[in-house]
Amino acid sequence: MPCDIRSGPGDIFTVSCSRDPRPQRCRWCAKQSSGFCDFRETKDNSTAGNPSATCDAPFCLRHGQRIAPNMDYCQEHRIDGARP
Numbered sequence: 001m002p003c004d005i006r007s008g009p010g011d012i013f014t015v016s017c018s019r020d021p022r023p024q025r026c027r028w029c030a031k032q033s034s035g036f037c038d039f040r041e042t043k044d045n046s047t048a049g050n051p052s053a054t055c056d057a058p059f060c061l062r063h064g065q066r067i068a069p070n071m072d073y074c075q076e077h078r079i080d081g082a083r084p
């Protein structure tokens with residue numbers, strides 16, 4: 001897939017390539033992440049005032065746990081207690 005070159009307003013051109021420029025990696029290993037943690041942070045003061053804040057830690061298939069459709073927990077928040 002070649003890069004997509006679009007002409008913007010004036011003389012501005014934007015180039016967007018199909019490759020993700022910053023692939024997220026698992027927080028616990030070097031694998032590419034397969035998802036982000038949906039655990040809802042409640043006790044962290046840094047997220048106070050933002051009730052919808054989630055952990056968002058990137059994890060691979062091995063270091064995450066699917067607990068429901070479109071709901072995954074990272075290695076830290078998984079509920080089965082498993083460790084790699």
Ligand SMILES: [Zn+2]
Nearest residue numbers: 026029060063
């Ligand atoms: Zn991993």
Ligand SMILES: [Zn+2]
Nearest residue numbers: 037055074077
């Ligand atoms: Zn998490």
